[in-house]
Amino acid sequence: MADQQLYPVPADWAAEAKVDRAGYEAMYAAAARDPDAFWLEQAARLDWVKAPTVAGDWSFDEADFGISWFKDGVLNVSANCLDRHLAERGDTVAIIWEPDEPGEEAKRFTYAELHAEVCRFANVLKAQGVAKGDRVTIYLPMIPEAAFALLACARIGAIHSVVFGGFSPEALAGRIEDCDSKLVVTADCGRRGGKRIPLKANVDAAAAHAPSLERVIVVKATGDDVPMHDRDVWYHEAAADVAADCAPEPMEAEDPLFILYTSGSTGKPKGVLHTTGGYLLWASFTHDLVFDYRPGNVFWCAADIGWVTGHTYVIYGPLANGATTLMYEGLPNWPDASRIWQVVDRHQVHTLFTAPTALRALMKEGDAPVKATNRASLKLLGTVGEPINPEAWRWYHDVVGEGRSPIVDTWWQTETGGALIAPLPGATDLKPGSATRPLPGVQPQLVDENGSVLDGETSGNLCITASWPGQMRTVWGDHERFFQTYFTTYRGKYFTGDGCRRDEDGYYWITGRVDDVLNVSGHRMGTAEVESALVLHPKVAEAAVVGMPHDVKGQGIYAYVTLNSGVEGSDDLAGELRQWVRKEIGPIASPDAIQFAPGLPKTRSGKIMRRILRKIAEGDVGGLGDTSTLADPAVVDDLVAHRVG
Numbered sequence: 001m002a003d004q005q006l007y008p009v010p011a012d013w014a015a016e017a018k019v020d021r022a023g024y025e026a027m028y029a030a031a032a033r034d035p036d037a038f039w040l041e042q043a044a045r046l047d048w049v050k051a052p053t054v055a056g057d058w059s060f061d062e063a064d065f066g067i068s069w070f071k072d073g074v075l076n077v078s079a080n081c082l083d084r085h086l087a088e089r090g091d092t093v094a095i096i097w098e099p100d101e102p103g104e105e106a107k108r109f110t111y112a113e114l115h116a117e118v119c120r121f122a123n124v125l126k127a128q129g130v131a132k133g134d135r136v137t138i139y140l141p142m143i144p145e146a147a148f149a150l151l152a153c154a155r156i157g158a159i160h161s162v163v164f165g166g167f168s169p170e171a172l173a174g175r176i177e178d179c180d181s182k183l184v185v186t187a188d189c190g191r192r193g194g195k196r197i198p199l200k201a202n203v204d205a206a207a208a209h210a211p212s213l214e215r216v217i218v219v220k221a222t223g224d225d226v227p228m229h230d231r232d233v234w235y236h237e238a239a240a241d242v243a244a245d246c247a248p249e250p251m252e253a254e255d256p257l258f259i260l261y262t263s264g265s266t267g268k269p270k271g272v273l274h275t276t277g278g279y280l281l282w283a284s285f286t287h288d289l290v291f292d293y294r295p296g297n298v299f300w301c302a303a304d305i306g307w308v309t310g311h312t313y314v315i316y317g318p319l320a321n322g323a324t325t326l327m328y329e330g331l332p333n334w335p336d337a338s339r340i341w342q343v344v345d346r347h348q349v350h351t352l353f354t355a356p357t358a359l360r361a362l363m364k365e366g367d368a369p370v371k372a373t374n375r376a377s378l379k380l381l382g383t384v385g386e387p388i389n390p391e392a393w394r395w396y397h398d399v400v401g402e403g404r405s406p407i408v409d410t411w412w413q414t415e416t417g418g419a420l421i422a423p424l425p426g427a428t429d430l431k432p433g434s435a436t437r438p439l440p441g442v443q444p445q446l447v448d449e450n451g452s453v454l455d456g457e458t459s460g461n462l463c464i465t466a467s468w469p470g471q472m473r474t475v476w477g478d479h480e481r482f483f484q485t486y487f488t489t490y491r492g493k494y495f496t497g498d499g500c501r502r503d504e505d506g507y508y509w510i511t512g513r514v515d516d517v518l519n520v521s522g523h524r525m526g527t528a529e530v531e532s533a534l535v536l537h538p539k540v541a542e543a544a545v546v547g548m549p550h551d552v553k554g555q556g557i558y559a560y561v562t563l564n565s566g567v568e569g570s571d572d573l574a575g576e577l578r579q580w581v582r583k584e585i586g587p588i589a590s591p592d593a594i595q596f597a598p599g600l601p602k603t604r605s606g607k608i609m610r611r612i613l614r615k616i617a618e619g620d621v622g623g624l625g626d627t628s629t630l631a632d633p634a635v636v637d638d639l640v641a642h643r644v645g
């Protein structure tokens with residue numbers, strides 16, 4: 001069974017917590033009792049041109065479906081992230097930028113400097129004809145200009161759509177066309193892990209399939225030679241002609257802030273739309289609570305700006321709160337597995353927020369690269385993106401954090417804007433692998449396939465029954481798809497698509513996507529549980545489990561296993577792993593087939609794409625579908641070639 005070991009709130013955290021246990025309980029109760037009063041009070045975290053008098057106005061029912069928050073409020077997101085900090089924190093560092101190359105100098109931007117950069121960028125956009133409500137596609141590496149560009153859009157009321165720099169020209173073209181954007185901001189090239197990414201060339205290739213595209217602003221990032229066409233403008237040239245001041249556009253709370261396409265693990269990406277007031281409040285509220293943010297703490301969210309995590313916890317949450325946020329251009333394990341920890345030391349990082357996939361990759365290289373660094377500044381750890389295997393959790397806690405730092409495992413989605421289920425470091429005892437309890441204002445519910453509500457200790461499908469300010473408002477251009485996708489499986493509820501277990505303490509354990517649930521001889525099991533058991537074995541680095549057709553059991557278990565560096569797969573080891581899972585979970589969970597795989601197919605945000613693994617396990621190698629959004633499509637060929645059974 002899953003790990004039930006309890007890690008109590010450390011004494012120093014309990015003593016100094018911003019929100020302690022009683023504080024959390026009181027807040028949770030207050031938000032449940034009178035959400036409007038609670039959120040109107042919380043809205044005072046932001047600086048409004050006109051303060052809202054109404055909080056939530058929403059319905060998840062078909063007849064009057066719609067979601068809005070603070071709808072009579074007026075504000076500007078960039079003014080909240082910049083201007084309002086100038087008087088008190090103008091000289092505080094807003095962004096620390098760490099380059100890909102380890103020897104290269106880091107850059108720092110104070111709030112005053114960032115303000116000027118954003119204003120300049122905003123004026124360049126205006127000069128290129130961008131107006132309020134226009135969509136701007138941002139296809140940039142993790143360079144400071146990415147932050148400038150997002151905030152510049154927010155400043156003038158343009159809607160940004162960030163496309164991850166690792167996406168192909170086809171994926172980029174599809175996302176430009178879907179939201180009918182006329183302008184793309186890109187760079188000559190990107191750098192990541194010592195490799196060049198030909199961003200400008202990709203935009204040129206995308207342009208052939210994106211007739212809406214009229215203008216491309218090109219940031220000189222690497223200095224590589226790139227051909228410039230009529231539609232192209234160098235950013236540094238355009239910026240030389242504009243003022244470093246630009247008045248923020250007053251926006252209604254429900255005006256769109258950004259579109260972000262979901263990562264596509266489960267099918268055609270959806271243009272998730274977030275709006276101005278509710279989203280920013282959720283970003284600020286959750287960054288403050290979950291990370292117990294204090295002035296002076298260096299906050300490092302290691303996600304790319306191409307994902308929602310980068311939007312909410314690299315840019316909007318930290319900057320709304322006047323924090324110092326670290327932006328890193330490169331990869332955690334390049335040039336070697338110590339890099340991430342060297343960056344922590346170099347910039348005295350207080351809070352590190354990363355993904356289980358990164359942790360598993362680092363853990364695979366053993367403890368030595370971690371122990372070669374100091375990490376004394378590190379006081380809080382966070383994770384997001386997938387269920388974290390208890391084994392990886394303990395490694396993060398014991399080896400990386402040397403036992404002193406709580407881990408906040410934050411469950412959320414592109415659709416939710418920010419964390420929904422997560423511990424507060426000074427309030428919540430931790431259990432490895434559990435995202436613990438809902439944040440104030442979040443009403444989770446578990447239901448069975450028929451929609452019947454399941455109470456107490458149980459497993460089911462995770463729904464949220466009440467709106468929260470950070471909730472997405474629509475799928476861009478397809479409101480019907482929004483309703484159909486999230487609100488029709490269980491009428492009147494937001495269905496997350498995730499399976500979940502609630503334990504005797506009311507803790508939530510995400511078991512993976514409902515589509516991934518296994519049904520072996522009538523027993524329902526989350527893939528995460530079997531994977532965690534496998535990863536617990538000392539020789540296993542990573543595992544992905546899917547169902548395969550089985551004459552007797554209905555579904556059998558097919559496990560793809562990546563071994564630690566230097567370990568070879570063998571029949572003996574496969575037998576040992578079967579016994580291991582039997583012992584850890586029970587005979588029912590013992591894998592029917594084990595394939596040793598050097599790599600697993602992952603989305604560019606590092607999530608395992610089980611859809612493809614399922615097809616291979618079923619032997620349907622002709623039906624793999626679109627593999628172009630994979631980080632490394634070549635791993636699929638290897639998996640097909642070495643399929644077992």
Ligand code: ATP
Nearest residue numbers: 262263264265266385386387410411412413414510
């Ligand atoms: P798509 O919706 O396009 O298929 P995606 O669901 O991978 O892609 P995201 O919104 O980035 O896109 O990811 C949200 C999902 O990630 C959640 O629904 C959940 O399955 C998983 N997830 C995120 N954080 C956690 C966590 N802390 N624990 C368990 N699962 C998590």
Ligand code: MG
Nearest residue numbers: 262266413497
């Ligand atoms: Mg999803």
